[in-house]
Amino acid sequence: MQPCHIHAHRLFRRRRLALLVAGLALAVPALLLTLLTPSPAAAAAPSPVPLPSLSATTTQVASGLKRPTALAAPDDGTDRLLITEKSGRVRVYHPDTGLASAPLLDITSAVDESGNERGLLGIALPPDFAESQELYLAYTALPDGAVTLARYRLDASRLEPLLSQPHAEYSNHNGGQLAFGPDGNLYWSIGDGGGSGDPFRSGQRLDTLLGKIMRIDVSRACAPLAYCVPGDNPFVGTAGARPEIWLHGLRNPWRFSFDRADGSLWIGDVGQGHWEEIDHLPAGQGGLNLAGPATRARRSSRAATARPARGTPSRSSPTPRTPAAVRSSGVTSTGAGSTRIWWAACTSPPTTARPPSGRCAPTDGAATSRPRSAARRPR
Incomplete structure (x- = not known):
């Protein structure tokens, strides 16, 4: 039995959220976090905690x-939680009442969920959500799979x-992350259009939104x-360029998050x-080409400890690909002395390089899987 469920992770000790995201993403490449605003006490943590000293507990809650x-x-x-x-569909979970049976909203008639990576992929709530009752969704649309x-x-x-x-050409690399930045603008990621090796060179072209993060x-x-x-978007006024583009040169930025301690941006690029790739950009630094010459040189030499060239983002060490045991998404909330991470996951045997776990579906109140289509993380 391979369930889809929600976990509450609690990590002990106060620490900088930037280190928390980097450490977790390196340890579990598939778990990329969408960060919430921490408490003032947590944001003011004076020093990071060494990764080996972190501990975590997990509780299934739904x-x-x-x-x-x-x-x-x-x-x-x-x-x-939404x-x-x-x-x-968008489902609602509450700590006191559990997972509501009725969805908050249902746009299945508009969503193309064919293939492993198409579907309803992202959600973001504006700062005035309590008053406006508006939310933002990223999805692949019927009839043609447009992101x-x-x-x-x-x-x-x-x-x-x-x-x-x-x-329309390929069903993979749709990206799909949505998040409001510290500046109040909405950021949206889209993959390079699929296939392998960016056959359309979308990441380097400024006339398309493929392979980009928009603002x-x-x-x-x-x-x-x-x-x-x-x-102040970097390509406003550039001939032939889409002005919505904030960053380019990406492959499939499935998840990214803003560090609310300093406004910096963490990007998980499949x-x-x-290798898996994690990019860390200073707050407000748009216009970067994340597959530019400096990046290609570091990848070719595998010089993980090389100092980035001026004006380029810092990157984690290239992380060898490991079996994708979990396809998940999460949010964090921080209180005094600890951080709680809520994440939803479809699990599969960690010994399988391409997990044969299928579509997670409830049966008699329990979640089961059917071996029809691989529920692996995006590639």
Whole structure:
């Protein structure tokens, strides 16, 4: 029996969130975190804790999810978690009442969930969510698999597509992370269009949103757009370039998160054959090419400890690919003395390089798997 469920992880000792994300992502490449604002006490932790001294405990708190892909924690006093399922539903979990049977919303009629990596992939809640009752979703849309960003209004049960990128040739590398940055803008990641080796060279082209992280202002509209492009985006005014682009040269940035201690950006970019990649960028540093000459040189030489060239992001050591035992998404919340990580996962045998676990589905209140399609993490 291979369940889809929610875990609460508790890590003891106060530490910088940047070190927490780096350590966990290196230890478990598939677990990439979407960070929430920590308490002032946690953010002011004076020094990092050495990785070997960290300890963790895990408690399963809910089950019965069908291929959960992302989590969000509304800052509205309800203590609930919103969990996206690949098929196009958003489920609600509450610590007191568990997983609600009825979804918060259902956009399955608009979502293309064919293949292992298509579906409802991301969710983000704006700072004014408690008042606006609006949330943002990233998904692959019917009928053609276009990667789509949309606003959903809970008070009107209305889906409003805002921005779309064609993605029909291959079903993989859709990215799908959404997050509001410290600047209040919405950031969105899209993969390079799939296949292997970036056959369309999408990551290096500025005329497409494939292989990029975008940055837009969804708090207002600039006709004919349903959003505005911040004037300080790096490619505003560049001939032939999409002005929404914030970063380029990515392969499949399945998850990224902002460190609320210093506003820096952590990006988990899915590797192809040998390495997984984690990029760490200073706050507000847009316009970088994450597959530029300096990066290629470090990859070729495997010089993991080489000092990055000026103006390039720091990177973790190339991490050898390991069997993907968990495909998961998480959020963290930090209290005095400890950090709690909520994460949803479909588990599979860790000894299988390409886990044959199937679609997670509840049976008599328990989650089971059916060996139909591989539920491995994006590649």
